[in-house]
Amino acid sequence: MIYLDNAATTFPKPEQVYDAVNKAQRQYAVNAGRGSYRTARKANDVIKETRELIADLVRCPDSKNVVLSPSATIALNQIINGLPYDNDTAVYVSPYEHNAVVRTLHRLSEIYGFTVRQLPVLSNTFEIDIDEMKNRFAVVHPDYVYVNHVSNVTGYILPYKTIFSESKKYNAVNILDTAQSLGVIDIAIDSDIDFLAFAGHKNLYSNIGVGGFVYNSKIELKPFITGGTGSNSLDPEMPASLPGKYEAASPDIVAIASLNASLKWLRSVGIGEVYRYKKELTEYAVERLSKINKIQLLLPEQNEEHISVISFLHEDYTPNELAEILDMDFDIAVRSGYHCAPYVHKLISTEDTLGTVRVGLGYFNTKNDIDRLAEALTELE
């Protein structure tokens, strides 16, 4: 199989991840932080070190601010549901948000009555229209701003720094979804980012089962998921301190061990090298695919605003039909459909096309994989 669905989850993982999982399972997959025996403490040490690796990756000074969750979706639910709202809360989102944000805010908007406002885009390029955004912020001051760092549909790298520095002028709380970026693009958390949500199993190359968020805000986040924490058990409230306040349930030590190993692998490769290689692959894929007839690429305007993900349409097939042909006839795995990101399809006019065909490139892809895809699409011209 030529695997080109890395935006969904990276596959395969580094060999170190498989080794770490096997070792964790056999040696210390006990209930970390809840037992006072050495094996439980060993498990806890692995969790602590994993927190430190994430903190180090985003230059967060205190690893206690790294909250581990079962997924980025749950982390975003914890953030979004943990914030206070009323009927005139000014909530802005980019039009590139994932349903983990869109559906969660939609539910809250129905409860509280606030409006979810999309950041404006330039009508020709679909880039965030910063000038118009500033105008709108001046009229309706932002309370919360949600930005998906890299679109999982078009690979557009959003200018979150500019957006957040503008919204911070109104003391907005800024939330960055790095599911498609952390591990590829260097991100240093600073005072403009209040919450940074991350997925382990995408560009951090862990198994599915662990994600989380970095808490970098003065705002109080109510615990959303409550339960046992192995501490203060007689207290009906969650513990007051980070990260335990947001970490109910037995830690998923095996998934966390996989993240521990993948973060060490990533460090040994270097984010700069991952970016360089994925950028090279992305450009190569764009170049090859752009020469194929009947293919319409749905690319960001500027090359430097683009990484990892390439969506396209085919004149003769729906996205789903083409994905099936690529799978059955060429053993190439791509993704088809709306990719759990609803708003963007209005921009790029792919609501009626049943979405797009998506190529998600990973660090383990090669130019040969792209050649195979290009050859298959050429055969189908």
Added chain:
Amino acid sequence: MIYLDNAATTFPKPEQVYDAVNKAQRQYAVNAGRGSYRTARKANDVIKETRELIADLVRCPDSKNVVLSPSATIALNQIINGLPYDNDTAVYVSPYEHNAVVRTLHRLSEIYGFTVRQLPVLSNTFEIDIDEMKNRFAVVHPDYVYVNHVSNVTGYILPYKTIFSESKKYNAVNILDTAQSLGVIDIAIDSDIDFLAFAGHKNLYSNIGVGGFVYNSKIELKPFITGGTGSNSLDPEMPASLPGKYEAASPDIVAIASLNASLKWLRSVGIGEVYRYKKELTEYAVERLSKINKIQLLLPEQNEEHISVISFLHEDYTPNELAEILDMDFDIAVRSGYHCAPYVHKLISTEDTLGTVRVGLGYFNTKNDIDRLAEALTELE
């Protein structure tokens, strides 16, 4: 290490679980149900089969009613937060509930203003006082009744059938937490059980990372965690149908594959045999420990109401001190503290003792393990 903390998580897992994890990771750990390529469908088939294995285990006629979640804690959060409440909702809980229930209901009781009522117990045996419960149900008709099937502190097997058949006379919604029972005690879901929450990593012997609930109710449960489902992506609402309505985020295929393997292992052993063996071990442990000086066992009154878990106190050491000695001097892993179950400690007078020492027996324990514990405790007499 003599591992006696199986009530926290079973360890080790059957060898089949490790094999299944390795195979899933290397062969099909892609984004199940979201890709239209064969490997994604293979992953989806494993998930579907796992749902069927759970349905089969509890004799649920439709496996679509089996919702998979990252943990029993999250499953309980989904149930508890998904139900409707107002300020006079009559919520009853057993005094043996875990903080996944206690803290979650506490938070909601603060929002809605309802009272959480504990089911009454007999003052001498701490068994549920069924007669008094009937009286209270007659006065304040139950809307919701939460029962932890087996106490994770004392190993008491609660008479959920009697409780639920009484509460159903008032059309209560009944929620059974089987974290400590499913896989040990045969449970057939029937119309008296509306929701059955389960943990994979305890008595079902999967890795941590998967639990869930069986939806067996006519009551509507609002989705609590929202996000991408790989379906209906343009719709800001979660899909209407089970199980997708409650399954946001990429399925944790590796953890689910571990549950798939462990359920097949469990089926090959047989629940009856697991029960028989664990009962034998439990009785043997009680017999051995009851002969040791300075140990006070905190047991259910009736032998037939007891399985898997034995809590005790020591005259000379706090629970934590004793657990540390057992670990450091004898390489025996037991748990100390309150075990995330707040109410029960008032009953058994272990609030001021800093909780209990807990022995959690698993299917892979042997009488020799218990002998080693008994010998260690005898040395400390």
